[in-house]
Amino acid sequence: MVPAWAGALAGLVAGGVALGVAQLAAGLVGPETFPVVAVGDVTVDLTPAPVKDFAIRTFGENDKAVLVGGVLVVLALVAALIGVLARRRSVYGVAGLAAFGVVGVLAVLTRPDAGVLDVLPTVVGVAVGAWALSWLLRRATGGAARAGDTGPSDADAADAGTVTGDIPGDVTGDAAERPVGAGRSAETGRSAEAERSAESGRSAEVERPAVMRAGADLRAFDRRKLLTGVAGGVVVAGAATVLGRQLGGRQAVDAARVGVALPKPATLAKPIPAGADLRINGLSPFITRNQDFYRVDTALVVPQVDPNTWKLRIHGLVDRPVELTYADLLKMPLTEADVTLTCVSNEVGGEYAGNARWLGVRMSEVLRQAGLRSDADMLLSTSEDGFTCGTPVDVVMDGREALFAIAMNGEVLPVDHGFPVRQVVPGLYGYVSATKWVVDVKVTRFDRDEAYWTPRGWSAKGPIKTQSRIDVPKSGDSLKAGRVTIAGVAWAQHTGVDAVEVRVDRQEWRQAKLAQVPGPDTWRQWSIDWDATAGQHTIQVRATDAAGYTQVEQEAPPAPDGATGWHTITVKVA
Incomplete structure (x- = not known):
């Protein structure tokens, strides 16, 4: 009889073949139909908010990779168990794989606008995986074992x-x-x-x-035939996975992105003042590079949207529904603006904030074309992957640079940050404003519709809270006695930062030097010198915005509408 370890190995390889073939089929049907992604998406949707917060705090931008890795580990363990059971009766292997197929199909069908064709990758993958498991076990027994035959012990x-x-x-x-x-x-x-x-x-x-x-x-165990079969299965699984990812469209979308010629803006951003960047080592630069800009979203697989087929639909409480193509958007007057974005999941002192120069069409201009009705107070925007967010209408229409953005820091919007089009709304946390890969905007009301995060315990409206952060020195640093520069950034979009104060060891607050800014929608660098003496010291910072509001000391977690408290670090001076 086939040893248990050999059955587990056959199950693992068969599971890999099933996933590889499913990935290949998903490359033809759509990357989001890959069952691992579908199951991961459902897991994200069903995960309680506190668990999501923990994942973001613990793993940061790697939270999705950890989730997918966890799903794959579970699949591997179960596939190995199925292989062990299938040694005795092949029907056990078929039944086990079929059960996983049912889970995958149900997960795929929960996607918005899911169709019958979307279950094809899961069904094909399970079928091929079942065949692969049977084939490997036949090889392991010299090819004489019959389906359903337990054989002599x-x-x-x-x-x-x-x-x-x-x-x-x-x-x-x-x-x-x-x-x-x-x-x-x-x-x-x-x-x-x-x-x-x-x-x-x-x-x-x-x-x-x-x-x-x-x-x-x-029916004696044939180790050599099993291992050669395993090698072949690994090759098939790997080749199918690679080909499926290529067919998934990343290369095609990247090529389309490179081919986009950005028009010149009709409205230029204000010049960045010479003193906007204090150029202190370790201090966040005024402009965050695209590759360094934080990414927090619900997409396990980054949507690959072809700009040639992309459309934006504006409908709902409007006089004239509007549908725009990417070419239409590029022909409209474009506005350039420097805007800092912040994630509501950002802890006090956290890194989920970044500043960039965006280029796009004013959302207010598009909405005026559609003709907003007087009773509308919410924009329910939908991403290509089905994520939704609700944005207050009055914020978008009050004159600030709220954009359907197509470019970031002088280059076409990166795929990871929403290519071909995303929303950028100054003064609101991203979960209620910054929809990436946006394809639909329903003009509606907060008392009629809910966005993705609202039923999960987050506030329906998310104005950004005034915050400040110490970038240098880092908490836990060992410093030399003498003159030390303390520096960081503060933000209060769409109000602006008016003052930043720093204190050491709970002594008097001292005013920090503020860098120049082009407007109220960006963060502001600050710095202060400190004569450090030997010992352990606690440093705190607080900001006051242009409306006169000063950060409160009381600490509160990000949920439900953003963290509060003073960023506090401890350093040792020798």
Whole structure:
């Protein structure tokens, strides 16, 4: 019989083949139909908010990779178990894989606008995986095992070997010494012919275990054939996965992105003041590079949206529904603006904030084309992957640079940050404003519709809270006694930062030097010098915005509408 470890190995490889083939099929149907992604998306949707917060705090931008990795680990363990069970009856393997197929199909069908074709990757992957498992186990038993046949056990084979290899002497020896001829046996009184017939019957009974042993030998474990089959399965799984990802469209979308020629803006951003960046080592630069800009969203697989087929639909409480293509958007007057974005999941002192120069069409201009109705107070925007967020209408229409953005820091919007089009709204946390890969905006009301995060315990409206952060020194740093520069950033979009204060060891607050800014929608660098003395010291910072609001000391977690508290660090001076 196939050993347990071999069954587990066959199950693992069969599971890999199933996922590889599913990835290949998903490359043709759509990357979001890959069952691992679908299951991961459902997991994200069903995960309680506190668990999500923990994942973001613990793993940061790697939270999705950790989730997908966890799903794959679970799949691997179950696939190995299925392989172990399938050693005895192949139907167990088919049933186990089918059960996983059902889970994958149900997960895929929960996606917005899911169709029958979307379940194809899961179904095909499960079918091929079941075949691969059966094929590997047949190879492991020399190809003689039949579907559903349990085969003899190792104990059976051992017993068969004992009987056939050690036939008792009183049977074989006596038979050999008996004279053959006419007349009756001296011992039994039977004729010679009758004796020979009886002897033949005894010989047949003795030989039956030998036949059983031969059957066992035909199904004996063949390590070499199993391992060569495993190698072939690994190659198939890997090749299918790579090809599926390529077919998923990343290369095509990247090529389309490179081919976009950005028009010149009709409205230029204000020049960045010469003193906007204090250029202190370790201090966040005024402009965050695209590759360094934080990414927090619900997409396990970054949507690959072809700009040639992309459309933006504006509908709902409007006089004239609007549908725009990417080409239409590029022909409209473009506005350039420097805007800092912040994630509501950002802890006090956290890194989920970044500043960039965006280029796009004013959302207010597009909405005016559609004709907003007076009772509308919410924009329910939808991403290509089905994520939704609700943005207050009054914020978008009050004159600030709220954009359907197409570019970031002078280059076409990166795919990871929403290509071809995303929303950028100054003054609101991203979960209620910054929809990436946006394809639909429903003009509605907060009392009629809910966005993705609202039923999960987050506030329906998310104005950004005034915050400040110490970038240098870092908490836990060891410093030399003497003059030390303390520096960081503060933000209060769309109000602006008016003052930043720093104190050491809870002594008097001191005013920090503020860098210049082009407007109220960006963060502001600050710095202050400190004469450090030996010992351990606590440094705190707080900001005051242009409306006169000063950060409160009381600490509060990000949920439900953003963290509060003073960023506090501890350093040691020698």
